[in-house]
Amino acid sequence: MADDKPCLSRREVRRNDRRDAIVAIAQAYFLDHGYAATTMSGIAGTMGGSKATLWSYFPSKEALFEAVIDRATTLFRQRLTPLLDPDGDFESGLRGFMLRFLEKLTQAESVALHRLVHAESGRFHEVGRIFYDRGPRTIVHLAGAFIGRAMDRGTLRRDDPVWAARTLIAIGMAGSHQQLLLGLVDVVTPEMIAADADAAIDTFMRLYAPAERPA
Incomplete structure (x- = not known):
């Protein structure tokens, strides 16, 4: 069977590679300098190219920041999706999801990104909007679809799955991640992450436990 995927020309491959390199440089620059202090000129200088080259890939700093967030979240979503197997055990799938989610959120790069967004979104609303649309919103809807199917089966009581x-x-x-953001701890161990995941799932399951049927 022939492969339906279009074959990219060498020029297109080089352009995609160049774009990926720009986004990687921009991500480091945003995290080091913050959104306000980041300029297209500064990124162009760091990557060793002209500003015209940078503008040919991204028409604005906002578009470049959006690409940075896409880069940070797309692969993460792809890794989370297989964990939410609708045909598997619900609690095991949910625990696997929470463990992977918290492992990612407590990495230094993720903590730095959250700090940047919280620091800058008050002055630059596009920062908060882009981050929310590409990150938290998509993860919540991914988990909500999984939870909604469990509600349909009666594993959980019926409620708004996205809110759940x-x-x-x-x-x-609210545990280790919040402590990292506030600088209360410097390192989060796997045991701390597992404890946070277990506590969240235990509370969640009690909160959304199906009502007992009358005898």
Whole structure:
């Protein structure tokens, strides 16, 4: 069977590679300097190219920041999706999701990105919007779809599955991740992440437990 995927020309491959390199440089630059202090000229200088070259890939700093967030979240979503197997055990799938989610969120790069967004979104609303649309919103809807199917099967009581997903994630982020953001701890261990995941799932399952049927 022939492969339906279009074959890219060498020029297109080089352009895609160049774009990926620009986004990687921009991500490091945004995290080091913040959104306000980042300029297209500064990124062009760091990558060793002209500003015209940079503008040929990205028409604005906002578009470049959006690409940075896409880069940071796309692969993460792809790794989370297989964990939410609708035919598998619900609690095991949910625990695997929470463990991987919290592992990612407590990495130094993720903590730095969250700090940047919280620091800059008050002055630059596009920062908060782009981050929310590409990150938290997509993860919540991914988990919400999984939770909604469990509600359909009666594993959980019926409620808004997206709100239930927000509740689960908020509980999970209230532990080690919050302490990292506030500088209360410098290192999070696998044991701390596992404890946060277990506590979040235990609370969630009790909160959304199906009502007992009368005898």
